[in-house]
Amino acid sequence: MAKAGPDKYRRIYDRLYWLGYHRNTEKSHAKVLAQRALLQWSPTSVLDVGCSHGWVLGYFAQHGAKATGIDISEIAVAKARALGRDARQACATALPFPDASFQVVISTDCLEHLNATDARLAVREMCRVAQMGIAVKVNPRKDRDRLWKWIAGTTLHLTIQPIDTWLSWFKEEGWTIQASDDAREEYLLSRMVPISP
Numbered sequence: 001m002a003k004a005g006p007d008k009y010r011r012i013y014d015r016l017y018w019l020g021y022h023r024n025t026e027k028s029h030a031k032v033l034a035q036r037a038l039l040q041w042s043p044t045s046v047l048d049v050g051c052s053h054g055w056v057l058g059y060f061a062q063h064g065a066k067a068t069g070i071d072i073s074e075i076a077v078a079k080a081r082a083l084g085r086d087a088r089q090a091c092a093t094a095l096p097f098p099d100a101s102f103q104v105v106i107s108t109d110c111l112e113h114l115n116a117t118d119a120r121l122a123v124r125e126m127c128r129v130a131q132m133g134i135a136v137k138v139n140p141r142k143d144r145d146r147l148w149k150w151i152a153g154t155t156l157h158l159t160i161q162p163i164d165t166w167l168s169w170f171k172e173e174g175w176t177i178q179a180s181d182d183a184r185e186e187y188l189l190s191r192m193v194p195i196s197p
Helices: 005-018 031-041 055-062 074-082 116-129 146-152 163-172
Strands: 045-049 066-071 086-089 102-108 130-137 175-181 186-191
Touching (some): 005 074, 031 130, 031 175, 055 066, 130 163
Parallel strands (some): 045 066, 045 102
16 A cells, blocks of 8 residues: 555545444544643644544634644544534645644644655645644554454554654654653644744
């Protein structure tokens, strides 16, 4: 799957969502990271890259932020919209937003689902659209859920890199660690050179 591309990702994740992937809309691996991002930045606008059913969008909306999410799966986006969340179908490698259009960009357990070339593009895109902060959680290990791999017909974690490598990709785009929870593999990043108002 080295040359996956948006259409192949969409087909895989539509199939997974159709068969029950991320069925529980109250479950999210982003809960702690979202709380930390809210405390750190109190953003008024947030983008969730790989939003699934939109738990993060609901959380930030409850705290007064305009929260938008993107996901490659049409089914995931439909589920998020059914819950009243602003979700759009798009690929993380080409975010359909102008530069610096969100105060904070968050992504949880999404980037490793892209091949390495696309993962680097997604990092670049997240950095491009973020103004003040990026909250990111990346799983640096092989996926272990045999059922979803069997249904997808492929491993789901396509880019396995140490956390330091992922963080170096953000650093190359001008972002640095502001706070971290290494045990949870969660990082809050800020621009090395802040954007002038």
